[in-house]
Amino acid sequence: MSIVGTPALSAQQKPVAEPLVSIRELRVRYAPQDPFVLDGVDLDLFRGETVALLGSSGSGKSTLMKALTGFAPIHSGSVRAGDFDVAKLQRGQLRRLRSQTGQVFQQFNLVGRLSVLTNVLTGSLYGAGAPNMLGTFRSADRKRALELLDRVGIAHKANEPARSLSGGQQQRVAIARALMQNPRVILADEPVASLDPKMSRTVLELLQQIAREDQIPVLVSLHVLPLALAHSDRIVGLRHGEIVVSGHTADLTAEMLAPVYDIDEEEEDE
Ligand SMILES: Nc1ncnc2c1ncn2[C@@H]1O[C@H](COP(=O)(O)OP(=O)(O)OP(=O)(O)O)[C@@H](O)[C@H]1O
Ligand SMILES: [Mg+2]
Incomplete structure (x- = not known):
């Protein structure tokens, strides 16, 4: 299943016209004999919104972020970031794309x-x-x-x-x-995975505030469901390289996000 996002802004706020980032039918694999790590992903990111990316280890979260900066081998589909058609960029343009993409990592770097x-x-x-x-x-x-x-x-x-x-x-x-x-967009790959709960909240609040104030999209991958529910405008759930849940955070519950986490398989293992 692939689900495209919808703008996260409420009716009182200014309507947003076009997504700043637009991914369509994206398929990525790291080697020709390997299975697809992303398998038909559609995703739009709009100005001012914070989108939480959820998924078990290996579901493809980091690969999706890498696809947005030209670091993942795109097999098919399209990745548009601003004016850039990422799959087709030459080295100089890739440098420009990366210079306009703010990145935040788990280990701060x-x-x-x-x-x-x-x-x-x-x-x-x-x-x-x-x-x-x-x-x-x-x-x-x-x-x-x-x-x-x-x-x-x-x-x-x-x-x-x-x-x-x-x-x-x-x-x-x-x-x-x-x-x-x-940056035209901020990608934060598990930015709070090394922080305690209080610090995690303040860092995520800061990212969400930046998205709103600077009117840029922030894509943030997280492992902790309550943090995603508390600090995002939309949630996208990846499982085995496919989007299995997508919606406005206000409309989602922990139960609705359960398919993201292979809960059936875990129960079978017990
Ligand atoms: N450079 C690479 N070469 C080959 N396979 C890779 C490479 N990077 C990632 N993979 C594979 O792609 C899949 C998705 O990895 P990815 O790092 O995107 O997952 P993730 O959702 O970010 O996981 P985590 O929560 O552990 O960070 C995994 O099966 C992984 O082994
Ligand atoms: Mg990762």
Whole structure:
């Protein structure tokens, strides 16, 4: 089954015209003899919405995110992100696509010995020319990095080495770094899997707030159902590479999401 999303905004809000990201009949496999890891996925992402991606380990969540940045081998179907037709991009265009895609990971991926501020500034290198690659950051970039640290609530840590921060604080730095790219979309692959429940909530609230305020889509993969129900506008459930549940979060319950988690098979195993 493949289900295309519908805009998450309510009637009082401005109607959204077109999806920013549009995936159709996407099939991905990593080798010709392998089974399809994504098998006919349709998904739209709209401005301002946070979409939670659920699925058991191996269901294809990370692969779907990789398909949006040209890192997954697309066998057939289409992936459109903004103006980019991802399956057809040459190297230079792929670089541009990636520079416009903010990514947040489970392990934060910061450089621990560098300051928080420098870590955020590296987000500006994506779109930078040669001078920035030499290690000097423009003062305008420094100002913006500090503003973003303020926005995520840790400006007071700007000069500390990143490794001295708590996990939740490091994830905020990673989000500020992603924002430094002026992203058109944010992909967050299990961003709270290493955080305690309280930190998880604050990080997910921050991502949802960014989606709304900056009017960009945020796609966030999660393993914890209650977190998805509390911190997303829509939920998409993957199972064995197919979307088995999709809907507005307000319309879904934990029971309705059960098919995502192979519950029948687990019960058979017991
Ligand atoms: N580079 C790769 N080469 C070959 N197979 C891969 C590769 N990456 C992923 N796979 C396979 O694709 C399937 C989906 O993997 P994927 O990482 O997308 O799942 P996931 O839903 O993100 O899982 P998890 O919750 O464990 O992160 C798995 O069977 C995995 O073994
Ligand atoms: Mg994964």
